[in-house]
Amino acid sequence: MIEFIEIIFTAGFWAATIRIACPLILATIGEVLCERAGVLNLGIEGIMSIGAMVGWMTVFLGADLYTGILAALIIGSIFGLLHAIFTVYLGASQHVTGIGITMLASSLGFFCFKLILPASTTPPKIKPFQPIDIPFLSELPFLGPAFFQHTPFTYLAILAVVFAFWLMNSTPLGLSIKMAGENPMALEAQGIDVFLVRTIAVVLGSALMAVGGAYLTLSAFDAFYFGMINGRGWIAIALVVFASWKPERALLGALLFAGLDAYQVRAQQLAGAVIPYQFFLMLPFLLSIVAMVIAAKRTRYPKALLIPFRRGERH
């Protein structure tokens, strides 16, 4: 029994938590950005998938790893823009557009992958980001291997989250984004273009999602697999609800979730013979549903979420 408790006192567990959390954090913060502006982005799963593919393929075709991240960022922005044109400018159903974007982004990614690598049965590999030691800090006992021996992508992801927080909480644009999701009429009355604000939020958010996907192929693993996103996007959406649309709570939620996931992998190795592995794999999805139920009572969602804004119309 004691082994199950010892898990959380190993540096490996904490390092794994950070590794699992990174793509989730990026995706969740991306979704928070979109939804705070009033736009549900169900394209998340597909945008992560094509981000993972494009990032990986860019590196596979000879570019360096940072260009790979940039490529993922660009493809994410493009799909974000597409989502915004449909849902913001044309006021189409956010649910169906999102599902459509997910279908298009993932199938287009698979199509291009097969086009460039028609006959690959075992996925080819790239040399992904390697862990770097942060001077002095990485030599600390326990804390060093747990938190200061990660890949540059990990630290970049943390920077991106800091940037997103700063944007949301300390800039006029952040304020406009939150207002676009709460009371777009008031924003319009200030002479600010609601369409533009919402579009910026969706594009930025989608870029973060795609970079989250690229983390999987450029830092966590070294190859692209079909279906490798495996519901992470949907889990991110559940985390947004769990976090009550607050970026700080979303960060905590994603870390907590990743911790549970890292724990279950290790517990599985201890209990593998007794409990079939499928039940461990179910846990993240069941936990997400439970998290949504827990959050449901105190949830206060952005008032204008799902409501298309139309000029000259009152709601």
Next chain:
Amino acid sequence: MLKFRLEERAKSPYWLIILSPFIAILVAIILAGMLIILAGANPFESYYQLIIGAFGSKNSFAETLARATPIILTGLAASIAFRAKFWNIGAEGQLYFGALATTFFGTGLVVLPSVLMIPFLFVIGALAGGLLLLPLVLLKLYYKVDEVVTTLLLNFVVVLLVSYLLEGPWKDPMSLGWPQGKSVIDEGVLPQVLSKTRLHLGFIISIGLAFSVWFILSKTVIGYRIKSVGLNASAASHAGIPIFKTVLIVAILSGGMAGMAGVTETAGLKGYLTLDLSPGFGYAGIAVAMLANLNPIGVIFSGVFLASIYVGADAMSRAMNVPTYLADVIVALTVLCILLSLVFVHYKILFFKAKKDD
């Protein structure tokens, strides 16, 4: 700067409503044609191969209709749910749950003569699909837990459950290492309706169900209630329509349709449960429903259309060396083009010059 505004049409012209899905399909096909060019093939020849592959012979035509069977059913599932703005994206999971029920009851536990066994399996499958959705719809009604996310998440749970059962307790010992369930007993197998093809009774049943759903939605009180809940839930509530009961019925009907898709695949096409029973039929149903403008009779045609894309793309891929994922791209593009066409059907776009200080 040129700005634009959408103005709601008082009445959409009929020709626009009829024509819009066809224009949407055409645009999707043209856009996908560019991908074919990117793949280095001739788009006209590729689409010709696709049509031949889907309808060129008795066998391929039967294959298309067989493939359409589960897609029509998941399309009906989405049509019913989306009409009430109940976003059931879990047809994939409900399909597998129906298939699990078919395997549980249909492989020897219950033995009835064919005339009773087949309806029994359909009822069981529908109950299973509806039952899977029930806790989620109750969570929505009591705690306002968003059903989009919960239905999506549950899909993954159900597929893992199937994987566990097929690798463990339900594995057919006669199948050599390949994880598959025991065969459905002869009385439960859906008979062929076209000799020497894989087209089975499930197709006829799915058409019958489409007409039944059409009847329910357009000729009964329930259908009227479903429609008004979807149009404006609070107005419907003020008008005395029981929201709770209506959403519950929608969920059971919708989950039931998807569950029956699991029955047609297990007892009809394959004869046993496999882990690759559905290559995304649940998600295809959303595209089918949108293409049919949520009309149950339209679902039959859009279901056959989508099935022909999937079946034809396999043949085209072999002949032209274009990846089969083109089919999924066409389906995705169709969904987005349909959304676009719906905007044009319901709104006029008015352009105007913005003022200088704007």
